[in-house]
Amino acid sequence: MKWTILQEWYRNKIDDFAGIAYNKINDFEEKVCGIMFKRKIYDSLLHWKNTSNGKTALLIEGPRRVGKSTVVEEFARNEYESFILVDFYTASPETKALFDNLSDLNYIFLQLQLTYQVSLKERKSCIVFDEVQLCPKARQAIKALVKDGRYDYIETGSLISIRKNVKDILIPSEEKKLHMYPMDYEEFRWALGDEVSVQMLKQLYESKKPLGQAAFRKQLLDFRLYMLVGGMPQAVESYISTNDLSKVDDVKRDILSLYEDDFRKIDPTGKISALFDAIPAQLMGNASRYQVSSVLGASRAGDILEQISELKDSGTVLVAYHANDPGPGMAQNKDLTRFKLFTADIGLFITLAFKDKDFTENDIYSKLLSGKLQANLGYIYENVVAQTLATDGHELYYHTFLNEKSRHNYEVDFLIAEKNKISAIEVKSSGYKSHPSIDAFSAKFSSRIIREILLYTKDYQRDQSLDCLPIMWTQFI
Known part of the structure; x- marks a missing residue:
């Protein structure tokens, strides 16, 4: 029994690592060949972090290729001791399924740390849900995650998809929204x-x-x-x-x-x-x-x-x-x-x-x-x-x-x-x-x-x- 569970865990790990590898290639395009441009929205993210103190999650909305993922990852890297970025475009079905059942948040956090090889620290870490429109249950989970209060949460999404994927979920009132525009x-x-x-x-x-x-x-x-x-x-x-x-x-x-x-x-x-x-x-x-x-x-x-x-x-x-x-x-x-x-x-x-x-x-x-x-x-x-x-x-x-x-x-x-x-x-x-x-x-x-x-x-x-x-x-x- 234990061996079967271990086999399943390794199988999931291989799937997730494959997804992460693919994500790196995708990130190369999205981050415009590694260049991080200075963006004014960074200060808005910093204001949210300093004033929210974990009471709200932040949703960055905007058109595709406007730089949402890049600035959020840079922010998480600079402003927290550790962070996990869950890109739902490449996340495995097992990772997405974690948010179907919120009865045991400890299990969810443990699985995310194992999958992404990152140790989360209470009130010093951030979890990023990238392309959250592709996993509506993760967005709905924000209510419970924010209430738990251990970590900060930032979501990114393209509005063109979000509106089509919210009809069967409860939109969390704990979300604060920021719209991201092209560079001025x-x-x-x-x-x-x-x-x-x-x-x-x-x-x-x-x-x-x-x-x-x-x-x-x-x-x-x-x-x-x-x-x-x-x-x-x-x-x-x-x-x-x-x-x-x-x-x-x-x-x-x-x-x-x-x-x-x-x-x-x-x-x-x-x-x-x-x-x-x-x-x-x-x-x-x-x-x-x-x-x-x-x-x-x-x-x-x-x-x-x-x-x-x-x-x-x-x-x-x-x-x-x-x-x-x-x-x-x-x-x-x-x-x-x-x-x-x-x-x-x-x-x-x-x-x-x-x-x-x-x-x-x-x-x-x-x-x-x-x-x-x-x-x-x-x-x-x-x-x-x-x-x-x-x-x-x-x-x-x-x-x-x-x-x-x-x-x-x-x-x-x-x-x-x-x-x-x-x-x-x-x-x-x-x-x-x-x-x-x-x-x-x-x-x-x-x-x-x-x-x-x-x-x-x-x-x-x-x-x-x-x-x-x-x-x-x-x-x-």
């Missing part, structure tokens, strides 16, 4: 070894002083480079190691293919894939909303609310809703059937917009870097503004209203709530000439507005009540 512009500059530029830009923003012609040109060129590369860690690593934008484009195409595969898994009808692919074309069309019927035939926006919700939950897409009554309570009067879609990463957006062309046929890279982007590609700047605002914690809204003289619509690109009022934001891809939409909006809703902002590709200036800010200053709004 400051993190991108850090990766390139520049710790100075963004802080300098922030000081100029706060003092409302222009950069000056030479400095402005250099900073705008740097920002345009960020727009081309984007904030996906693998794309950033590719740029750093090769200095070749064609190689970067290849990486981004691979990530887009990964997303397309995920879309097909959760929606075999192909609607989600079609909605995602059409984002650049929809923005280029300059319509006041996403025209669902032009993408899905007879379908209307009200017919695909579930698909839009799944796209948003995946973290790959940002949704800006029309605010019917602009004001601090925009969440209560947003129109779910009137929206615009943006990609969560500007680099992926550029590749998506021209994915039907070979890199050698795509002049968007050279034109954006040289500042010769044609006017009808200005929507690229809208996407980077949407990404920046969302990363900084803003919900995205916009507003349209009728111009009584022309019978066309005025449109304010973004509205954000601020101090019981709103800030109105217009985005221009070229120099500032006129801004009738934000002028008309300000006249109509003057009592509700705290700031009027024009984001554009020129240096700072003040035009009466309008702050004309360089596009690189978006992150400070």
